[in-house]
Amino acid sequence: xxxxxxxxxxxxxxxxxxxxxxxxxxxxxxxxxxxxxxxxxxxxxxxxxxxxxxxxxxxxxxxxxxxxxxxxxxxxxxxxxxxxxxxxxxxxxxxxxxxxxxxxxxxxxxxxx
Numbered sequence: 187x188x189x190x191x192x193x194x195x196x197x198x199x200x201x202x203x204x205x206x207x208x209x210x211x212x213x214x215x216x217x218x219x220x221x222x223x224x225x226x227x228x229x230x231x232x233x234x235x236x237x238x239x240x241x242x243x244x245x246x247x248x249x250x251x252x253x254x255x256x257x258x259x260x261x262x263x264x265x266x267x268x269x270x271x272x273x274x275x276x277x278x279x280x281x282x283x284x285x286x287x288x289x290x291x292x293x294x295x296x297x298x299x
Contacts, residue, residue, distance in 0.1 A: 200239050243268040
């Protein structure tokens with residue numbers, strides 16, 4: 187096996203992209219209990235922070251319908267400024283896509299990671 191085949195993922199090779207963790211959009215969730223979903227997102231965000239994985243948050247329609255990132259999620263990610271996109275598809279938004287492709291330490295990523 188080559189050395190690259192044995193390489194494990196490291197925090198510098200990853201990013202966590204949280205998409206639309208907003209109360210207005212949580213009402214549309216029917217496949218899982220909303221509180222369980224929120225608890226899972228908080229646990230995932232805390233885990234990413236502990237392991238130094240950069241976190242990117244993206245929101246949509248914050249002023250019209252969806253509202254800001256849920257306070258419980260924001261509280262575990264201090265210093266994260268969500269990218270409020272105009273596109274419904276996060277990958278079609280230049281800022282959100284660009285943030286997920288940037289190296290760790292750039293402005294859009296978690297400042298504490």
